[in-house]
Amino acid sequence: MDLSLLYETIAAIEPADPAAVTEARAHQDRLTKPRGALGALEDVAVRLAGAAGCSPPPMPEPAALAIFAADHGVHAQGVTPWPQEVTQQMVANFVAGGAVANAFAAQVGASVTVVDVGVAADLPHAPGLVHHKVAYGTADLSAGPAMTPEQTVAALEAGISVARRLVAEGARCLITGDMGIANTTASAALVAAFTGHDPAEVTGRGTGVDDETYARKIEVIRRALDANGLRPGHAAAPLAALGGVGGLEHAAIAGFILGGAAARVPVLLDGVIAGSAALAAAALAPAAVDHCVAGHRSAEPGHAAALEYLGLRPLVDLELRLGEGTGGLLAHPLVCAAVRVMHDVATFDSAGVTEKDA
Numbered sequence: 001m002d003l004s005l006l007y008e009t010i011a012a013i014e015p016a017d018p019a020a021v022t023e024a025r026a027h028q029d030r031l032t033k034p035r036g037a038l039g040a041l042e043d044v045a046v047r048l049a050g051a052a053g054c055s056p057p058p059m060p061e062p063a064a065l066a067i068f069a070a071d072h073g074v075h076a077q078g079v080t081p082w083p084q085e086v087t088q089q090m091v092a093n094f095v096a097g098g099a100v101a102n103a104f105a106a107q108v109g110a111s112v113t114v115v116d117v118g119v120a121a122d123l124p125h126a127p128g129l130v131h132h133k134v135a136y137g138t139a140d141l142s143a144g145p146a147m148t149p150e151q152t153v154a155a156l157e158a159g160i161s162v163a164r165r166l167v168a169e170g171a172r173c174l175i176t177g178d179m180g181i182a183n184t185t186a187s188a189a190l191v192a193a194f195t196g197h198d199p200a201e202v203t204g205r206g207t208g209v210d211d212e213t214y215a216r217k218i219e220v221i222r223r224a225l226d227a228n229g230l231r232p233g234h235a236a237a238p239l240a241a242l243g244g245v246g247g248l249e250h251a252a253i254a255g256f257i258l259g260g261a262a263a264r265v266p267v268l269l270d271g272v273i274a275g276s277a278a279l280a281a282a283a284l285a286p287a288a289v290d291h292c293v294a295g296h297r298s299a300e301p302g303h304a305a306a307l308e309y310l311g312l313r314p315l316v317d318l319e320l321r322l323g324e325g326t327g328g329l330l331a332h333p334l335v336c337a338a339v340r341v342m343h344d345v346a347t348f349d350s351a352g353v354t355e356k357d358a
């Protein structure tokens with residue numbers, strides 16, 4: 001198993017630069033507004049300065065959304081009302097420009113790249129579709145490891161490659177997206193494994209499962225943790241946890257985060273699938289979190305748990321529960337506005353505005 005791209009990427013990730021953070025904070029305080037008046041947006045700008053290692057940080061545009069698509073063996077356990085072929089049908093929809101993610105991407109001016117890391121069918125070549133198929137879906141995580149170690153690393157490295165390519169093509173903000181029927185089950189299992197929460201606390205209704213399916217979903221996640229020797233509350237070995245109960249798109253998104261962090265390009269996270277993948281990325285490289293911004297908080301309870309564990313504050317809460325990158329896309333104009341303030345707004349000195357009495 002060749003781990004060189006993964007290890008090289010992890011080794012390249014720098015934590016936030018404290019000098020840039022201090023400088024950005026001081027700059028915010030010189031701008032013509034009362035101190036702290038931009039609330040959480042000031043924190044975002046300071047965060048991006050730390051991540052970039054300079055103040056003001058570069059504008060986080062153009063933005064590139066990557067939608068990682070894959071299928072899940074756990075689908076056979078009846079954890080979602082949707083048939084598995086919806087994954088491949090939605091991939092075709094993304095490529096044709098017809099999904100919600102395409103509409104939001106058009107609205108905020110982000111490019112869309114769709115990546116097949118593990119769809120359970122051969123997909124025809126199409127513009128905007130990248131082929132990185134690692135497997136035709138995962139194995140059933142409730143019966144044992146969802147992925148082999150080789151598959152886990154290959155999917156991580158697929159995500160790293162996509163991040164590298166988008167950055168090389170000019171992207172200055174990476175946005176995570178996912179498509180994979182049943183992937184909220186794998187997400188909740190990852191959140192339980194990494195944060196130590198009980199599955200009942202972090203399992204949500206995904207695409208809208210009924211009470212009976214919801215109870216089964218929690219039971220399936222309990223069995224999955226058990227079958228993979230993952231005990232909630234015990235720090236999970238990152239690759240074993242990711243490969244044990246994650247999906248190919250989770251591993252790819254974790255790699256995408258690492259790839260962005262290594263290139264010092266900020267990664268705007270979407271919902272629970274991204275949040276659970278970020279837990280794996282953070283376990284592999286803690287400094288990667290410094291390069292992440294939580295776009296939104298989704299309705300899935302596991303998402304809030306993941307963000308809290310990572311110390312990330314979501315920018316918007318619109319009760320979205322879709323995935324695809326939709327919540328990350330919606331937050332992009334806010335992140336741009338936060339950084340533009342640092343570039344464009346006059347200081348008390350430059351504008352001749354009198355400061356308040358000391």
Ligand SMILES: Cc1cc2ncn([C@H]3O[C@H](COP(=O)(O)O)[C@@H](O)[C@H]3O)c2cc1C
Nearest residue numbers: 080178179180181182183184206207322323
């Ligand atoms: C038409 C359709 C479009 C979607 N776009 C994102 N998802 C989202 O829902 C799925 C996860 O929910 P669960 O775990 O309950 O299956 C993922 O594919 C996710 O991307 C969709 C789901 C459907 C049905």
Ligand SMILES: O=C(O)c1cccnc1
Nearest residue numbers: 206271272298321322323
């Ligand atoms: O939190 C999410 O992003 C989400 C929720 C439900 C279904 N798919 C994604």
